[in-house]
Amino acid sequence: MAAHGAPTPPAGPAAATARQEFRALVRLAAPIVGANLLQMAVYAIDVIFVARLGTVEFAAATLGVFLFSLLMWSTVSMVGALQPIIAAERGARAHAVREVRRTFRMALWLGAAVSVPMMLLLANGAAVLRLAGQDPAVAARSGAFLHILLFAALPALLGGAMRFTAAALGRPGWTMVVTALAVGVGALGNWLLVFGHGGFPALGLEGSAIASVATVTTTTIAYALILSFDRRLRRYRLFGRWWRPEWRRLGDIARLGYPIALAVTFEGGLFGGASLLMGLIGVDAIAAHGVAINIASIAFQLPFGVAQAATIRVGLAYGAGDRRGIGRAGAVALATGIGLMALTASVIWSVPRFLIGGYLDLADPANAPVVALTVRLLTVAAAFQLLDGAQAVGQGILRGLQDTRAPMLIALVGYWVVGLGACVLFAFRLRWGAVGVWLGFVLGLAVVTALLLRRWSRRERLGLLPAP
Numbered sequence: 367m368a369a370h371g372a373p374t375p376p377a378g379p380a381a382a383t384a385r386q387e388f389r390a391l392v393r394l395a396a397p398i399v400g401a402n403l404l405q406m407a408v409y410a411i412d413v414i415f416v417a418r419l420g421t422v423e424f425a426a427a428t429l430g431v432f433l434f435s436l437l438m439w440s441t442v443s444m445v446g447a448l449q450p451i452i453a454a455e456r457g458a459r460a461h462a463v464r465e466v467r468r469t470f471r472m473a474l475w476l477g478a479a480v481s482v483p484m485m486l487l488l489a490n491g492a493a494v495l496r497l498a499g500q501d502p503a504v505a506a507r508s509g510a511f512l513h514i515l516l517f518a519a520l521p522a523l524l525g526g527a528m529r530f531t532a533a534a535l536g537r538p539g540w541t542m543v544v545t546a547l548a549v550g551v552g553a554l555g556n557w558l559l560v561f562g563h564g565g566f567p568a569l570g571l572e573g574s575a576i577a578s579v580a581t582v583t584t585t586t587i588a589y590a591l592i593l594s595f596d597r598r599l600r601r602y603r604l605f606g607r608w609w610r611p612e613w614r615r616l617g618d619i620a621r622l623g624y625p626i627a628l629a630v631t632f633e634g635g636l637f638g639g640a641s642l643l644m645g646l647i648g649v650d651a652i653a654a655h656g657v658a659i660n661i662a663s664i665a666f667q668l669p670f671g672v673a674q675a676a677t678i679r680v681g682l683a684y685g686a687g688d689r690r691g692i693g694r695a696g697a698v699a700l701a702t703g704i705g706l707m708a709l710t711a712s713v714i715w716s717v718p719r720f721l722i723g724g725y726l727d728l729a730d731p732a733n734a735p736v737v738a739l740t741v742r743l744l745t746v747a748a749a750f751q752l753l754d755g756a757q758a759v760g761q762g763i764l765r766g767l768q769d770t771r772a773p774m775l776i777a778l779v780g781y782w783v784v785g786l787g788a789c790v791l792f793a794f795r796l797r798w799g800a801v802g803v804w805l806g807f808v809l810g811l812a813v814v815t816a817l818l819l820r821r822w823s824r825r826e827r828l829g830l831l832p833a834p
Contacts (some may be wrong), residue, residue, distance in 0.1 A: 375711040387698045391675055392540050395702075399671030401541035404644020406664055407549050415556040418576050423571045426507035429495055430575075432641075433508075434488060434515050436634045440627040441519075442526035444450065448473040449674075450681040450765050452534040457685025463602050468793030470531050470604045472616040476623070477523030484523075488516035498642075501683075507571060514575035518582040525586035528593055534678055535599055536593075541645035544588045552581040625774035626765065632774075636781040636810060640789055640803050645795065651800040654739035658804075662747050662754070665710040669755035673762030680766025685834045696763040696822060700756065704826045707755030711748040739800060746804040753811035760818030767830045769821070775796045776817045 409431070416427040451469050454460040487494070492509025496502060532540050555577025562568030569576065593604050637659065644651040676699035683691030714721065718741045719728060726733045726740075764773050788809040792802030825831055 384694060384698055386430050386793065387679070387694050388702065390775045391672070391679055391695070391698055391702060393671045394533065394536075394675035394678055397539040397542040398533060398674050399668055401538075401545040402667035402671050403479060404542065404545040404549055405662070406481070406667065408545070408552050411549065411552045412574055412578065415560045416571065419560070419570055422504055422507060425501070425504045427571060427574065429504065430444060430491060430508040430511040430515060431468060433491055433494065434512065434518075436485065436631065436638065437521050438519070439578070439634060440631040441477075441484055441523055443630045443818055444620070444623035444627035445473050445477045445523055445527045445530055445531045447528045447619050447765075448527060450677050450684075450768050451619065451622065452531065453678045453681025453766065454685030454768070456535075457682040457688075460541060466531075466602050466605055467536070467606060468615050468618065469613045470527065470602075471608055471610070472612050473531075473642070474524055474608065475525050475529040475611070475616055475617055476619055478520065480519040481523050484519045484809050485516045488512045488519065496498070507560055511571050511575050514572055515578055516811055518579045521579075521583045521586040523581065525589050528586065528589035530590065531604065532592065532596075532599065534681075537596060537599060538675070540589070540592050540596070544585050545656045547588055548581050548585045551584050552577060555580050593727040614672070618652060621767055622770055625770035629761070629770070629774045629777040632777040632781045636785050636789075636807070642794060642809070643803055644800060647799050649805075650735050650739055653736045654743055655803070657722060657740050658743035658747060659738075660725070661714065661721050661744065662750060665714070665751055666754055666758070668706040668710065672699055672703040672755075673708065675699070676759055676762040677766045680744060680763050681768075683786055684767055687834050689826075689831050689834060692825075692831065695766070699759050699763055700819075702753060703755045703759035707751045711751040714744050714751065715748040742749060742801050743804050746808060750804065750811065753815050755809065757811055757815040757818055760822060763822060764818065764830075767825065769825075769830050772821060773818060776814055776821070779815030780810050780817065784813045 367607065380724050412427070412431065417424050421811045438783075448469050455465040455469065459465070489512070491512035492505045495508055497504035500508075522779075531542070532538065556574055558566045559569050559573030559577050560571075562573075567573075578608050590605070593602075594601050639657075641652070641655065649750050653680045676695065679695040679699065680692055683695050719737070721729065721744070722737055722740050726737055728737060761773055764770070785806055787806075789803045789806030792800075792805050793800070796802060798805065
């Protein structure tokens with residue numbers, strides 16, 4: 367594999383054997399997983415710098431980043447609907463240059479369009495947070511933070527479309543390279559602007575927001591250069607005739623993408639709502655939840671990368687009309703994702719205190735209650751990991767079939783009706799506290815996973831497969 371990208375996987379029917387399919391999946395997934403893990407480092411850098419500014423500033427940044435991230439991931443996921451479409455186009459015709467270019471162009475248009483309401487909502491972030499019952503002083507500072515961060519919305523959406531396109535065209539290695547660049551730019555920007563090093567003014571919280579905008583803008587420019595000059599991507603001339611509308615294709619991306627955006631919002635809303643529930647339980651619960659969810663989030667990047675690669679692999683077979691290839695790609699992806707999460711679950715189960723030691727001083731008696739509670743949450747997280755991996759890959763393989771509406775409804779029922787309802791019931795009615803919230807996660811994920819896998823197993827009966 368070249369340093370800057372993986373070889374292009376076959377653009378016709380899926381690989382002939384499960385072993386070949388596994389190799390093709392890993393070639394796609396490995397750099398995506400690496401990029402996902404590096405993205406966690408980008409977020410960690412912001413936390414490390416802003417945490418030194420004081421409690422109010424840190425709380426303001428935490429709330430602002432949560433609101434921005436929830437909106438960004440949902441809207442980027444909508445634009446990301448281009449990925450299964452491009453995969454299917456390549457599966458149908460190995461040299462579908464014109465079709466790929468049109469899909470990419472309309473994804474950029476869609477990203478520009480949805481960035482407008484996103485920016486308007488972020489501009490009123492302080493009011494949104496006050497309506498959510500947050501401290502007025504924290505909400506005001508968070509609003510000032512978001513007034514700068516909102517300028518990252520447009521480049522984030524355009525860059526997301528470029529990132530998904532590079533992966534769908536068989537060059538996922540670039541995502542890891544560009545995300546590594548983002549780590550460096552983010553660290554430098556925060557170092558210069560938060561505390562005023564190198565002759566720059568000390569801008570505090572606002573400096574961190576400016577650094578974030580600079581980081582997102584830099585990565586978007588990097589992706590644009592890659593799509594224009596990479597020897598395997600430039601033949602698509604992706605930015606050619608960018609002004610020409612393709613209304614039907616724009617509608618196709620939007621129809622496929624809005625259920626993905628809502629599903630991501632439902633899932634993110636469950637975990638965001640759980641953080642608010644922890645606030646009702648106590649300070650120790652908030653701290654323990656924060657550590658445990660961060661450990662779980664790092665582990666989740668493994669099946670999440672597999673899911674993204676699985677969308678492409680299933681999409682290639684879908685476009686080629688290869689029903690056996692679809693089944694093989696989905697089965698290999700599910701086995702890989704669940705296997706990885708079984709590995710991470712065993713690590714979490716075996717050495718929870720070692721993992722917690724990366725966040726808290728285990729020798730400090732003041733941390734003892736938080737450490738004890740975090741160990742209990744990580745015990746639940748072991749089961750959580752298996753289900754989270756299975757549902758992520760389940761979503762990915764169904765997206766490869768361009769099936770997004772039913773998974774959206776499954777996410778609504780599983781996360782908000784069952785999951786959040788169980789969190790409240792277990793935590794407050796049964797008085798199981800923070801552990802009850804996490805058991806609610808497990809129940810919600812179990813329902814979502816079961817329904818997604820049932821839908822996958824019934825794909826032929828439901829008419830989700832292409833004509834042979």
